[in-house]
Amino acid sequence: MIVMKTHIFHYLILASILFGGVFTFIFLAGNRNAQIAIGVITSLSYVAWGIIHHAIDKDFHLKVMIEYTLIGLVAIILLFIVIR
Amino acid sequence: MAHLFVHLFVPHPSNNHRAKVLHLDALFLYVIAFLIFQIATSWVRTSYPDVLGYATDIRVSELLNLTNAKRQEAGLEPVLLNEKLSQAAAMKGSDMFALNYWAHTSPEGKLPWDFIVRAGYTYTVAGENLAKNFNDSRGVVEAWMASSSHRDNIMKPSYRDIGFAVVNGVLNGEETTLVVEMFGTTPAQLVAKAPQPVVKEASAQDRATMPKSQITALPAPITLKNEPEQRVIPVDVSQEAITIQEYPQQLGLQFDTTKLFDFVRKPLLNLTSVNKSVTMIFIGFLLGVTFLDLWIVHKRKIVRVAGRSHAHILFLSMLLILINYSATGSIL
DSSP: OHHHHHHHHHHHHHHHHHHHHHHHHHHTTTOHHHHHHHHHHHHHHHHHHHHHHHHHTTOOOHHHHHHHHHHHHHHHHHHHHHHO | OHHHHHHHHSOOGGGTTSOGGGSHHHHHHHHHHHHHHHHHHHHHHHHOTTTEEOOEEEEHHHHHHHHHHHHHHTTOOOOEEOHHHHHHHHHHHHHHHHHTOOSSSOTTOOOHHHHHHHTTOOOSEEEEEEEESOSBHHHHHHHHHHSHHHHHHHTOTTOOEEEEEEEEEEETTEEEEEEEEEEEEOHHHHHHHSOOOOOOOOOHHHHHHSOHHHHHHSOOOOOOOOOOSSOOOOOOOTTTOOOTTTHHHHTTOOOOGGGSSEEEEOOSEEHHHHHHHHHHHHHHHHHHHHHHHHHHHHHHTOOOSOOOHHHHHHHHHHHHHHHHHOOSOEEO
């Protein structure tokens, strides 16, 4: 039960990070550099969230960190391709 | 064939209970593949611009109509296209390419008003909006309307005239389509706009029926003195005014001035659409495989060391929204 509550809390934090990213991104429409910066910050926050979440859950592994990093990197590259 | 499909897309003992397309080596491959995609599209765009490029259709008539539609929706008077302001906008655009800057103030310290005055427009109030790399006129006006400071310019009641220039060139090493929008009002227009005071002079009959003390308190007729909203800068532009046909040569520029006011280009493949379609299809693919992974792992109660599929789905969904809302242009 405690694990479930902790997970819900973690996912609420993640949802807040992502919602904040989307809101700021839309708010900055017309400013490409700022939008790319927001995309990068949100992706890095996601990687950080993944690492902290797994560390707290005590199932952190280098493989997991690389997975989050690669997904974050894919996101940054895709955003750059579309927005540049 | 079925085995390969399962191996690639379904958590299974053969792929260590994680779809192969979600393995680290696959993710790394995506990073490399998209970097190559980016380089390849840039090369094709440069080498074969008629095949793959940014489709652009920006016309002054549309910019004017869209701007006036926004003003009229708010109950404001439409602005009129002014040739001198359009020349000022064209000068500003060509100056930005010549000196390679993207700003309201040039590296030499020239302000938008310098171009307006140089074009021979005597202003009382003036403003400037800039945009670059938009695909169409609507995108430009919508982006300006989404920004409070640019919207304030578009919706300013005191503006009477407007000028546009759509200029294509190379800015910071990148092919760029600039849109310069200049607003202005002449002192004469501002005077004409101001409401006339209604001052009733007491008639002889009024005075006859009025107590003496009140007669002396009646105000003398006054003439309204129009106070401009901003300080009027009196400038004699008769000597400085030049035509746009002369200006590029003065700057040492080589471009066709007849193409300054509309920009339409339609390559075989629009790079904006290609990029957006490819990235959205790819994210959709990753989302689909991750959903399948989540469902099967949950159903089979598989325990493994991997990232959280819920989190990946949330993140990829956000990315899909960002790409859907992304626009290629910038405003200033």
